[in-house]
Structures are given as structure tokens and as C-alpha cells.
Amino acid sequence: MGSLHLDLKDCGNCPIRHRAVCSRCEPDELEVLEEIKYYRSYEAGQPILWSGDHMEFVASIVTGISTLSQTMEDGRTQMVGLLLPSDFIGRPGRETAAFDVVAVSDVTLCCFRRRPFEQLMTNTPHIGQRLLEMTLDELDSAREWMTVLGRKTAREKIASLLLIVARRDASLRKQLPGDGMVFDLPLTREAMSDYLGLTLETVSRQISALRKSGIIQLEGKRRVIVPDLQDLIAETGDDVDGGMII
Amino acid sequence: MGSLHLDLKDCGNCPIRHRAVCSRCEPDELEVLEEIKYYRSYEAGQPILWSGDHMEFVASIVTGISTLSQTMEDGRTQMVGLLLPSDFIGRPGRETAAFDVVAVSDVTLCCFRRRPFEQLMTNTPHIGQRLLEMTLDELDSAREWMTVLGRKTAREKIASLLLIVARRDASLRKQLPGDGMVFDLPLTREAMSDYLGLTLETVSRQISALRKSGIIQLEGKRRVIVPDLQDLIAETGDDVDGGMII
DNA sequence: CGAGCTCTTGATTCTGTTCAATCTTAGTGG
DNA sequence: CCACTAAGATTGAACAGAATCAAGAGCTCG
Numbered sequence: 001m002g003s004l005h006l007d008l009k010d011c012g013n014c015p016i017r018h019r020a021v022c023s024r025c026e027p028d029e030l031e032v033l034e035e036i037k038y039y040r041s042y043e044a045g046q047p048i049l050w051s052g053d054h055m056e057f058v059a060s061i062v063t064g065i066s067t068l069s070q071t072m073e074d075g076r077t078q079m080v081g082l083l084l085p086s087d088f089i090g091r092p093g094r095e096t097a098a099f100d101v102v103a104v105s106d107v108t109l110c111c112f113r114r115r116p117f118e119q120l121m122t123n124t125p126h127i128g129q130r131l132l133e134m135t136l137d138e139l140d141s142a143r144e145w146m147t148v149l150g151r152k153t154a155r156e157k158i159a160s161l162l163l164i165v166a167r168r169d170a171s172l173r174k175q176l177p178g179d180g181m182v183f184d185l186p187l188t189r190e191a192m193s194d195y196l197g198l199t200l201e202t203v204s205r206q207i208s209a210l211r212k213s214g215i216i217q218l219e220g221k222r223r224v225i226v227p228d229l230q231d232l233i234a235e236t237g238d239d240v241d242g243g244m245i246i
Numbered sequence: 247m248g249s250l251h252l253d254l255k256d257c258g259n260c261p262i263r264h265r266a267v268c269s270r271c272e273p274d275e276l277e278v279l280e281e282i283k284y285y286r287s288y289e290a291g292q293p294i295l296w297s298g299d300h301m302e303f304v305a306s307i308v309t310g311i312s313t314l315s316q317t318m319e320d321g322r323t324q325m326v327g328l329l330l331p332s333d334f335i336g337r338p339g340r341e342t343a344a345f346d347v348v349a350v351s352d353v354t355l356c357c358f359r360r361r362p363f364e365q366l367m368t369n370t371p372h373i374g375q376r377l378l379e380m381t382l383d384e385l386d387s388a389r390e391w392m393t394v395l396g397r398k399t400a401r402e403k404i405a406s407l408l409l410i411v412a413r414r415d416a417s418l419r420k421q422l423p424g425d426g427m428v429f430d431l432p433l434t435r436e437a438m439s440d441y442l443g444l445t446l447e448t449v450s451r452q453i454s455a456l457r458k459s460g461i462i463q464l465e466g467k468r469r470v471i472v473p474d475l476q477d478l479i480a481e482t483g484d485d486v487d488g489g490m491i492i
Numbered sequence: 493c494g495a496g497c498t499c500t501t502g503a504t505t506c507t508g509t510t511c512a513a514t515c516t517t518a519g520t521g522g
Numbered sequence: 523c524c525a526c527t528a529a530g531a532t533t534g535a536a537c538a539g540a541a542t543c544a545a546g547a548g549c550t551c552g
Contacts, residue, residue, distance in 0.1 A: 070393045073485050078396040080389035091382055098386055125371055132378045135385060136337055140344055142388040143326035147316045149395040150324040150443025154540065189499060197396025199541055204500055221499065221549090239319050400508065435531060448508055450532055467516085467531065493552105500547070507540085515532065522525090 058090030064107030304336030310353030405481035
């Protein structure tokens, strides 16, 4: 990780350049961005922001995975987003964080001081355009997830989560998801239960049930093998072709 | 309603002017908008868009209420948004609708042909800026709702919905919600169940339970009286001061 | 090797669903 | 004017799925 900062100083080498909030920027706009950007790192498990915190920056995730979640008074928590490389943290025009952000793995952020970034947005339309596009995509994802939370059974919820992780993993390797594919779950059983609105016991039971049905195979606790992708899709309850965008 | 179209031709008289996607526009920008806008009306119960439909327009809701919802293969449906006057329908850059939109009450839309509107967005930054702001607000609302769907009990879900409707109703009358306030539920028990991820029987039971506990009083099926607002808030499970943004 | 995680599995409880009957209300037509 | 109908709403009884409580297994790391 030590050499990462050096590699990244130049936006030209940035691994998320093509998907992040800056992806539409022209060279001159990038120059301005480079002046206000800086990197921050967080170890796995560390909090990045607490709900209500004053936010002095907005940021793009460069590497690693974070969760966005909300906690009720009595401790019940619901994950409301899973943030992956190129995803954006923060909201121009808002002083304080609305949700908790926690690093699940080691995370590197590309941060922009909030005020200058807001200033920049009014001048360089390409940032606002891209941010709008990303926000609309996230809104669609959030709405799809509402159907998972509100209407699916525990088994369907687990299958849906596995499929999402499988698809994201495939897209990260620039492959298509297919039969026999192998991927690692980035989340603990408890984090999965927070994502799915279940208890961790139910998550564990349903993963075992899917394994016993032959829908998935496990190598250790985290590595998943999908012998037949269509079988997994059938378990999600979604339409076979349409459905999940993510 | 016949005279409505006449009244609205001029954006200056528009009742949603201060909150809609056009709220930041300068007079010259409004002139361009006026050239591509037209009104459409739908009766209560009519579909406005089906998921997958080709969308030739985007629109603002001028009057009435619509629902945004998703239906699974087997008929389970989840409402993913409640669209009120000034809310925006459609998404620049997308050809087809991602969700079903249905008019709950009689609805009037202010429509813009999609292509010219997209064109306009690249030229007049104020539209994109406002749309970004509205989309970020909706994303926050969707995320708050995910906590309701994933973690709240049936009673808490009902209380949360009542509170949201109460607050929106108060804000529409430009009042603060308070003790003794009265409002009408715009949704049937079935629509509420779709919103809350419950069955209509459970909705009915929990409304009765809240009535028997004295948290609310009912006049007919739809009119609700809240003797003590803090009592209702306490039933939502949310933090007393913070919580719901809507 | 033992401490402390994460995870799995079992037994029991309970919340919300399902199936079914009844009530209410508004609208219709004889 | 009033029976008749149909849609929405309520209520009850039985059931099912997930939560809760509890015990123990498997790993990782000092």
C-alpha cells in the first residue's frame, strides 16, 4: 500500500478513472481537481464517518469496500448501501453525514475538500453531470433493494445477495458471470444480515440450505462456487432475464 | 379541472414552481421550457407508465398523487416511491421506464419531450443542478425507507407511514404538524401494505391496534386524528428528534 | 495451547401470513 | 325508497417463517 499513493498522484494512472465522478472531466478540469485532492486510508473495520458528523470532504473510493448503514436507537441496524471502488461518498450542499460509513476491507479514498469541490461543480458541468448519472443509478439500485427487503423470503434474499456479489466480481474481472464461477464473499454473516434485514442465524441457515440443495458449493466460509448460474437466479424469485441492474 | 390548463400555461402561476425541477430557472430558461412543455391528465387508478415502456417524455407532477412500484413474476409487489406534486417522473438518458407508475388520485403532469429536455440539460445548468438536488433527496428517502422495510415491526411501519403522511399534509398546508392534527390517508389498505411490505390484513389489524391504544382516532376509514403527536412518534421506533427527513 | 472471533445448528417462541367469514359503505337500478 | 351489489375494510383461527435463546464447532492469532 505504501507505493499506492505515489502511483495515484497522477490521475492518468487512476484505476477508477473511467467510472468515478471525474470520468467525464477534460484535462484542464482534471488539473483543477488534482489541486484539491488528497488520499486517505482506513484499515478494515475502521469507521470513516458517523451519521451527524461534520463532513469536510467528499470522496471517491479508490480501493476496498465500505458499508453505508443506519442504526436505530435500540441498536437495530440496516445497511442501506455497499460502496465499491469508484463509488462516491458524501453529498455536495450538505454539512453533515446522514448515514454511518464503515470500511469493511482496507480502504483508500480520493478526497476533495467539500467547499472547493462545490465551487468546482458550478463551474465544470462535467462533474455535476456524472454525479447526477451516478446518483440516478444508485437510486434505481436502492429501489430494487426495497423490493428485496419488503417482499422476498430469507432464501430469496440470500440468493439475491450472492448473485449481486457474483455479478460485481465478474464485472471487476471484466468477465461475464457463468457456470462454475468462483468468488469470495466480502461480508461477514452479520454484515449480510444487516444488508438483508435478517438475523445472522437465519443467514447462516439459508446459506447451508442452498449448499445442501446444490445451488452453491463452499470452500471455507467465504469462498462460493456456483455450479449452475441459472439455478441460482431461479432462487432469487426475480424474472430470469430482467431484474437486478447492479 | 377544465380551467386548470388555462391557468397553468403561464409558468408564473404554476403551483409547484418553487419546488419542481424548473425552480432554479431564469426567465429566459423558462421560455425555452415553455416551448417544449405540455400537460397530460390521468384519472384515479389509471396507469401512467409500465416498467419497460418506451418513455417519450419526462414530467413533473403538478397535482395529485402517484405510486412508483415494482412487481415480481408471481405478483408480489413493492411500492418504491410515493410521488407528490413537484416530484419528477422519468430519467434523462434512459429510454425505458424501470418501474410502474400509477395515478392514485386524479393526476396532472407537466410533460417535457425527452430528447429536447436532455438537450436543454446540457445547455442550462440550473435544471441539472436542481435535478441532482432532488435525486439526492430521493436517494436519502429511499435509504431511510430501507430501514423501515428491513428492521421495523408492523406497528412501527404503520406509525412511520402515518407520520410521513401527517408531515407531508402539514407541509402542504404550510403548517407545522402538531397535537390534534387531522389528515386523510391518500392510500387504500392494500396500497399501504405494498408500501410497507406487509399484507393488507396486517395493516388493518395494526391500524385498529393503534386506535385501541389511543394513539390515533379514526373518522371513517380514511380520516385520521392524532391527539398527541409525540405518542405517534414514539411508536415509530425512531429517534425522537432526528430520524425521518421527508 | 488457549482466547476470542465467526459461524453453525438445535429448540422454542412469536410475529406476521394465509385462508376464510363478516361488516361497511357507496353506488345502482327496480 | 330500498334491496342488491361490489369493493374496501375488519376480524378470527390456524399456520409458517424467521427471531430468539442457547450450545457448541472451527479458525486465527498471540
